[in-house]
Amino acid sequence: MRARVVGLAGIGLGGLAVVASVTAGSWVPLLPVQLPLDESFGTEALGREVTYLDPVTLAPVTSEDVATSVRVRGDEDTGAAGDRTAVWEYVSETSDADGTLVATSTTLVCLDRWTAEAVDCAGESVDGEPTDIRGLTVRFPADTERRDYDLWDTTARQPFPARFEGVERLDGRQVYRFEQEVPEQVIRSVPVPGRLVGSLEDEVFADVVHSSTRTVFVEPLSGVVVSEEESPVTALRGPDGTSGAVLLSGTSSWSEASVREALARAEDVRDERADLRTGVRWAAAGTGAALLALGALLATRRSPTQPHDAQDEPVRVPVPSA
Incomplete structure (x- = not known):
């Protein structure tokens, strides 16, 4: 469950990074x-x-x-x-x-x-x-x-x-x-x-x-x-x-x-x-891609099956013989 939460967070952050790379021309100043x-x-x-x-x-x-x-x-x-x-x-x-x-x-x-x-x-x-x-x-x-x-x-x-x-x-x-x-x-x-x-x-x-x-x-x-x-x-x-x-x-x-x-x-x-814009664009795009891939991996990963605890097994009581 914890891995899935982390994965979804990574996907969200990766999406934001990709958006930042696409819009870098509008918010990163020119040198x-x-x-x-x-x-x-x-x-x-x-x-x-x-x-x-x-x-x-x-x-x-x-x-x-x-x-x-x-x-x-x-x-x-x-x-x-x-x-x-x-x-x-x-x-x-x-x-x-x-x-x-x-x-x-x-x-x-x-x-x-x-x-x-x-x-x-x-x-x-x-x-x-x-x-x-x-x-x-x-x-x-x-x-x-x-x-x-x-x-x-x-x-x-x-x-x-x-x-x-x-x-x-x-x-x-x-x-x-x-x-x-x-x-x-x-x-x-x-x-x-x-x-x-x-x-x-x-x-x-x-x-x-x-x-x-x-x-x-x-x-x-x-x-x-x-x-x-x-x-x-x-x-x-x-x-x-x-x-x-x-x-x-x-x-x-x-x-x-x-x-x-x-x-x-x-x-x-x-x-x-535009060198600064280009650098930010590539850095944000690379970071976003990495976060999206990692997030998708964690979000879709299945937790391993846990073995039943021995204490959960019913206790067998021996029946005395005549």
């Missing part, structure tokens, strides 16, 4: 994750109707075959890198199909490994010029929230709000859509041939005017940017306010290969964060 110190990846964006100023002939060119590549590399050996801070360098190059380099930029940024936001450090720079980089750059934080974030614009060299616009599906994965608008503004003044701004003078100082719209898709659990589309307009403006030559304009969006690779990186981070 926190930091930005890696040795990050390394690249993306490619393909342009549509891109107009730029040829750097040699200074003639306007419109092309359907312009690509922008971004290479990101973490420098874990620099002194600024550590438990709290990651140092990443990302290099952006825009070129035409014939190899003409349209634009290039190199950014060195120190990032808080938990929030992914830029933090002060001695080496932060854009194109070798010390720059106070702020906001998010090439990565969002893990557990990205449905709210606005400040996102760095390298051309304007300042952050602008990336507004949360909703949830979408990308290759079956839930992603967050953010929209950033960089208003038209003067970012610097440069000497240029007068003809580029409608002037008869050989050389004048012209303002470089920049504006942009940008759509960013983020896998929220990992914070990995999985797709992006950008439409910049950077042009010259003469000293009298006359619109001049377009330095770069058009729309570019990530290639399918870059989207696939980014989704794979996001999945790697998700798997890393």
